[in-house]
Amino acid sequence: MLALLAAxxxxxxxxxxTPNQPDLLEARQMQALSFAIHxxxxxxxxxxxxxxxxxxxxxxxxxxxxxKALAKRWSKVMLVFFAVGVVTGTILSFEFGLLWPExxxxxxxxxxxxxGLEGFSFFIEAIFITIYVYGWDRFPPxxxxxxxxxxxxxxxxxxxFVIGVNxxxxxxxxxxxxxxxxxxxxxxxxxxxxxLWHEIVHMYLAGYLVAGFLVAGVYARAWLKGxxxxxxxxxxxxxxxxxxLAAPAQLIVGDWAARTVAENQPTKLAxxxxxxxxxxxxxxxxxxxxxxxxLQYGIAIPKLLSVLADHDPEGxxxxxxxxPADDRPPVNxxxxxxxxxxxxxxxxxxxxxxxxVVWWRRRRLPDSPWFLRAVVAAGPLAVxxxxxxxxxxxVGRQPWVVYEVMRTSQAVTDADGLEIAYVVLVxxxxxLGAAVVWLLRRLTATKETVG
Amino acid sequence: MAEVxxxxxxxxxxxxxxxxxxxxxAGAWDLTAGGAKRGGAVRGMVKRSMSPVWEANHVWLVFVxxxxxxxxxxxFGSITSTLYIPLFGAAIGIIFRGTAFALRGEAATIGEAxxxxxxxAVASVLxxxxxxxxxxxxxxxxxxxGNAAGAPxxxxxxxxxxxxxxxxxxxxxxxxAVFLAGDSERAEQPALVRAFRARALGAGAVTxxxxxxxxxxxxxxxxxxxxxxxxxxxxxxxxxxxxxxAATLTLVWTERYGAARATAAAAVACVTVGWALAxxxxxxxxxxxxxxxxxxxxxxxxxxxxxxxxxxxVVPSLWxxxxxxxxxxxxxxxxPLDQRFQPxxxxxxxxDSERRAP
Numbered sequence: 001m002l003a004l005l006a007a008x009x010x011x012x013x014x015x016x017x018t019p020n021q022p023d024l025l026e027a028r029q030m031q032a033l034s035f036a037i038h039x040x041x042x043x044x045x046x047x048x049x050x051x052x053x054x055x056x057x058x059x060x061x062x063x064x065x066x067x068k069a070l071a072k073r074w075s076k077v078m079l080v081f082f083a084v085g086v087v088t089g090t091i092l093s094f095e096f097g098l099l100w101p102e103x104x105x106x107x108x109x110x111x112x113x114x115x116g117l118e119g120f121s122f123f124i125e126a127i128f129i130t131i132y133v134y135g136w137d138r139f140p141p142x143x144x145x146x147x148x149x150x151x152x153x154x155x156x157x158x159x160x161f162v163i164g165v166n167x168x169x170x171x172x173x174x175x176x177x178x179x180x181x182x183x184x185x186x187x188x189x190x191x192x193x194x195x196l197w198h199e200i201v202h203m204y205l206a207g208y209l210v211a212g213f214l215v216a217g218v219y220a221r222a223w224l225k226g227x228x229x230x231x232x233x234x235x236x237x238x239x240x241x242x243x244x245l246a247a248p249a250q251l252i253v254g255d256w257a258a259r260t261v262a263e264n265q266p267t268k269l270a271x272x273x274x275x276x277x278x279x280x281x282x283x284x285x286x287x288x289x290x291x292x293x294x295l296q297y298g299i300a301i302p303k304l305l306s307v308l309a310d311h312d313p314e315g316x317x318x319x320x321x322x323x324p325a326d327d328r329p330p331v332n333x334x335x336x337x338x339x340x341x342x343x344x345x346x347x348x349x350x351x352x353x354x355x356x357v358v359w360w361r362r363r364r365l366p367d368s369p370w371f372l373r374a375v376v377a378a379g380p381l382a383v384x385x386x387x388x389x390x391x392x393x394x395v396g397r398q399p400w401v402v403y404e405v406m407r408t409s410q411a412v413t414d415a416d417g418l419e420i421a422y423v424v425l426v427x428x429x430x431x432l433g434a435a436v437v438w439l440l441r442r443l444t445a446t447k448e449t450v451g
Numbered sequence: 452m453a454e455v456x457x458x459x460x461x462x463x464x465x466x467x468x469x470x471x472x473x474x475x476x477a478g479a480w481d482l483t484a485g486g487a488k489r490g491g492a493v494r495g496m497v498k499r500s501m502s503p504v505w506e507a508n509h510v511w512l513v514f515v516x517x518x519x520x521x522x523x524x525x526x527f528g529s530i531t532s533t534l535y536i537p538l539f540g541a542a543i544g545i546i547f548r549g550t551a552f553a554l555r556g557e558a559a560t561i562g563e564a565x566x567x568x569x570x571x572a573v574a575s576v577l578x579x580x581x582x583x584x585x586x587x588x589x590x591x592x593x594x595x596x597g598n599a600a601g602a603p604x605x606x607x608x609x610x611x612x613x614x615x616x617x618x619x620x621x622x623x624x625x626x627x628a629v630f631l632a633g634d635s636e637r638a639e640q641p642a643l644v645r646a647f648r649a650r651a652l653g654a655g656a657v658t659x660x661x662x663x664x665x666x667x668x669x670x671x672x673x674x675x676x677x678x679x680x681x682x683x684x685x686x687x688x689x690x691x692x693x694x695x696x697a698a699t700l701t702l703v704w705t706e707r708y709g710a711a712r713a714t715a716a717a718a719v720a721c722v723t724v725g726w727a728l729a730x731x732x733x734x735x736x737x738x739x740x741x742x743x744x745x746x747x748x749x750x751x752x753x754x755x756x757x758x759x760x761x762x763x764x765v766v767p768s769l770w771x772x773x774x775x776x777x778x779x780x781x782x783x784x785x786x787p788l789d790q791r792f793q794p795x796x797x798x799x800x801x802x803d804s805e806r807r808a809p
Contacts, residue, residue, distance in 0.1 A: 013598065014524065015596065019599075079553075082506065082552075083506060084550055087545055087548075087550055088538050090549075091545070092530075093513055094539070094542040096569050097520065097532070098542075101532035101598050102528060105524045105528030107524070108521055108523075108527060109522075109747060109750040110750070111526065112520050113753050113754055115517040116521055116757045117761070119517045120516050120757070123761070123768075126507045127768045127769060130504070130507060130772065135781060138781065187749060187750050187754075235751070384523070413531075413598060413599055414599035415532055432546060435551075435554055436550075
């Protein structure tokens with residue numbers, strides 16, 4: 001670790017000189033765009049199989065065909081999302097090499113193992129999701145339910161390993177840099193780094209929030225249109241309950257995440273709140289624009305940042321100017337994405353509390369149509385919070401691709417024509433987005449059989 | 452250890468070439484099936500055969516990429532940065548292909564199905580072509596070590612790469628026709644069996660001619676590769692591939708599609724293995740050997756342990772999947788792709804009981 005810190009920023013790219021890439025920003029945006037498309041699908045990979053199996057389990061216990069109809073319908077959606085996720089995930093694998101060859105060439109040996117393990121998870125997931133979805137009514141019911149278990153497990157392990165790589169990029173361990181060369185590689189240590197645990201729990205809960213609220217939103221819309229039969233009622237309550245339980249837990253995990261960032265990446269934390277000077281009792285600003293070294297036009301809450309970062313109102317929080325200007329992330333992007341995530345997360349927790357309190361006291365859903373409207377809005381908002389969270393952590397890591405070891409500008413490809421690729425990719429994703437929206441409308445327009 | 456990992460990468464490539472290649476080939480037959488009405492039968496069969504397996508088949512590509520960047524990171528970075536144009540093309544093709552295929556299952560009108568089908572089919576031809584040119588570029592020694600150090604266009608637009616690209620397309624079509632003939636037989640569709648038998652024989656002949664004629668191209672363009680393919684292990688594999696290919700044609704001719712499945716796969720496997728042997732000990736000929744390119748031992752050991760552990764789960768799972776598929780337990784009822792759009796059959800086949808919903 002000492003060697004690593006001493007050599008910070010001095011690693012040499014394994015492919016040779018630092019590239020001179022004028023379109024670095026385009027490369028970053030292409031990668032970010034591809035992640036933004038893929039990550040919501042990952043949420044369904046994490047959370048949806050368990051929800052489908054829960055529904056099927058209810059059918060097995062009660063014999064009520066409505067449960068089976070819902071489980072079957074959801075499983076088809078699950079397969080479509082998985083298929084699109086296979087594709088968008090493959091694109092990411094390509095982009096790692098196409099856009100960041102120096103990063104891959106220099107550190108592939110350190111973090112690659114995690115992707116190997118993820119690959120196997122993905123493999124087993126692909127196999128069993130097929131068997132499960134095409135196997136309805138082809139196996140004894142209990143066997144069919146068991147065939148879903150590997151999907152649930154691999155959905156979680158797959159994301160675990162990928163997050164392991166991201167956690168490592170933010171908190172690189174398991175190697176040393178000697179004379180610009182990466183040596184003493186310990187791949188297991190690299191995957192299972194300290195940053196992994198809060199990131200993965202945060203992401204699992206995000207998966208349940210996104211999938212839960214999005215699915216609940218579909219049935220909430222049907223309720224608003226007056227379809228209040230048992231099918232739509234169960235379709236609303238089960239995912240809503242899942243999301244409502246995850247939402248408050250996410251606040252607690254978010255707090256854990258913030259404290260870990262304060263410890264491991266103080267510059268990133270300072271960017272969250274545009275804190276220039278290291279301070280004791282630092283304030284938390286809602287809104288505001290970072291100009292001339294401070295957040296202006298925001299609402300300041302005294303000492304709250306110290307409380308969040310340190311659980312101590314007088315705690316010291318490191319400022320941005322503890323590192324050279326070249327080593328700081330773009331503050332406004334990080335600040336705003338952080339604020340959007342926190343605001344939406346808090347709102348979703350409030351919505352969850354509304355639902356849970358009414359349910360606990362009256363054993364029914366809140367009456368108000370505004371509640372249903374809020375549930376409809378909650379799904380897309382959860383996606384926005386998800387993307388904002390990733391922007392917070394990934395833009396907050398800049399200018400480093402491997403935190404304090406390799407700069408993003410060192411990692412990028414030396415090839416020409418990135419602008420063209422960028423335009424093509426945007427067009428392709430717009431088409432993909434339109435196609436998925438079309439499909440979801442189609443799937444919600446047709447009804448599932450009960451029986 | 453590095454050699455073991457090269458072996459695993461070749462294994463993964465072979466699996467992708469056989470299984471993924473057959474899926475791409477199925478897309479090629481979808482493309483050439485004719486108008487909506489006339490081609491409906493072939494398209495229906497393609498859809499029925501591919502639906503349960505295409506995701507699993509596709510994962511082999513991810514497996515190869517992951518092994519390559521972990522075990523041979525410098526080679527991976529050099530390949531991706533030099534061959535970014537065909538790789539980007541393949542990536543875009545993969546997006547279109549996978550999405551269009553997944554969505555076509557939900558198409559409600561023949562018009563929608565036609566658009567999605569066309570996208571799927573065109574992408575199915577482009578992806579193996581681009582992938583083939585990438586392999587040709589590596590084999591003919593056009594990828595130097597470095598960040599985008601090779602020529603962006605001529606590295607993959609040259610006679611060897613165009614040959615391998617074309618081989619990628621026709622090989623998939625040939626494999627796919629053999630597999631689909633067997634699937635049609637299982638689905639008891641004699642007309643389709645005949646249709647795919649004819650396609651298998653035609654595509655097999657084209658593939659064989661292209662492979663043999665291609666040796667002349669390689670001789671002129673990439674003499675080192677030619678020497679590798681015509682001596683030692685490379686030569687043995689080329690011969691074995693020819694034998695397996697001829698055996699497949701005979702088996703298809705005599706309508707023994709189960710055995711033909713195996714020999715067709717073997718013919719393709721011999722080509723990938725033969726290619727690996729032909730350029731041994733180089734990973735990126737002529738400059739970078741396998742041992743020079745390999746990641747440190749700690750990484751290779753951890754990777755091998757993971758692969759071994761992963762295979763413990765994946766191999767039985769795959770066996771289970773293909774057994775179910777070949778036993779027909781996951782079979783969807785066959786219907787020509789145009790028929791589901793006729794008024795009475797609209798929607799899911801089981802949706803008529805919806806009225807019973809409380």
